[in-house]
Amino acid sequence: MKVSIICPHDGALLKAKESSFYFCPVCNQDYLVEDGVIRLLDNNDDFYEGHYENKTHFLPRSEKPWHTWPLWLINGGYLWVVRQFVPQGATVVELGCAGGVRYFGQRYHMIGCDLSLSSLKKTEFYEQRIQADAAVCIPLPDSSVDAVVSSYFWEHILPSVKLNILSECQRILKPGGKIVFLYDVETKNPLIQHYKSKNQALYNKLFIDGDGHFGYQTPLENLATFKEVGFQILVHQGMEKTWLQSPSAYIKLSKFDSVIKRFLAWGARLGQQPFFYPYTLLMRLIDTFICPWLPANWARIDLVVCEKTKGKI
Numbered sequence: 001m002k003v004s005i006i007c008p009h010d011g012a013l014l015k016a017k018e019s020s021f022y023f024c025p026v027c028n029q030d031y032l033v034e035d036g037v038i039r040l041l042d043n044n045d046d047f048y049e050g051h052y053e054n055k056t057h058f059l060p061r062s063e064k065p066w067h068t069w070p071l072w073l074i075n076g077g078y079l080w081v082v083r084q085f086v087p088q089g090a091t092v093v094e095l096g097c098a099g100g101v102r103y104f105g106q107r108y109h110m111i112g113c114d115l116s117l118s119s120l121k122k123t124e125f126y127e128q129r130i131q132a133d134a135a136v137c138i139p140l141p142d143s144s145v146d147a148v149v150s151s152y153f154w155e156h157i158l159p160s161v162k163l164n165i166l167s168e169c170q171r172i173l174k175p176g177g178k179i180v181f182l183y184d185v186e187t188k189n190p191l192i193q194h195y196k197s198k199n200q201a202l203y204n205k206l207f208i209d210g211d212g213h214f215g216y217q218t219p220l221e222n223l224a225t226f227k228e229v230g231f232q233i234l235v236h237q238g239m240e241k242t243w244l245q246s247p248s249a250y251i252k253l254s255k256f257d258s259v260i261k262r263f264l265a266w267g268a269r270l271g272q273q274p275f276f277y278p279y280t281l282l283m284r285l286i287d288t289f290i291c292p293w294l295p296a297n298w299a300r301i302d303l304v305v306c307e308k309t310k311g312k313i
Helices: 064-072 075-083 102-107 117-119 159-174 190-198 201-209 219-229 249-254 261-271 274-287
Strands: 015-018 021-023 030-036 037-039 090-097 111-113 128-131 145-151 173-184 231-239 299-306
Touching: 037 117, 064 075, 075 102, 075 145, 075 173, 075 231, 075 274, 075 299, 111 117, 117 128, 128 159, 145 299, 159 173, 159 219, 190 201, 219 231, 219 299, 231 274, 249 261, 261 274
Parallel strands: 037 128, 090 111, 090 145, 111 128, 145 173
Antiparallel strands: 015 021, 021 030, 030 037, 173 299, 231 299
16 A cells, blocks of 8 residues: 655645646645656756666565575675564665665565655666655655665765654654664774775765765764664664675775785675675674674674654654
């Protein structure tokens, strides 16, 4: 069952005008539907349009453990955790969905929300797709969804805007609803910190400006933001606390002058076959069994599960 869409300007429920339009009965604004995407933005965002169109294709043959275990490997276990905390058939909105997650489209009533029109057009396996700025408004009615999820979206949001987004999550979530966020953080990881101290400008270019990571904050700063809005934190897992990093991090670090530049360049190739799956398994084992014993601020990536308090409306 599809969720109603609200006007981002006044919160009124939008009405279908024709197959290709919605309109707001309060402000009389028309909103175009293009290739199944409801466009609530007047213009595309120059930075994000077409920039992030990555799609997670994996679909397990069934929900049996021997078919679903690869979910534990993919994207730092993000899919596995969403599956653990969000029951099948739930209504879920994904913020910054990019090309989407096919498994989510199969398991849930999915609503994709992104700034990029081209990305949303490729997420045809989601029930509803909305081009909207979640920093202004998540255009869904109060208490209408069971979960809000995102991967590598949160670090793009300015700290001054994060409270508004979380307040919107509180508004649209049903009591007891969950948020599951996976995101990069400002890290004190010894390897990353070494290169950051050597060349702060290059670090900013590679890790912040180039990826639009203007919302980098420490793990504790992010947790404080969730708590400030009233979420109860159920899970906080810090990942990539050691010198073993994702290939994407090694690609950036290999741009620095270093005596181990060749090692870093080799690490960047771990994202290719035949290394990808064995290395991903190694990383997941380290994240699960070693990283919990290391300082929280050494994490380069955080995964957080929060719950809306059932008394909240």
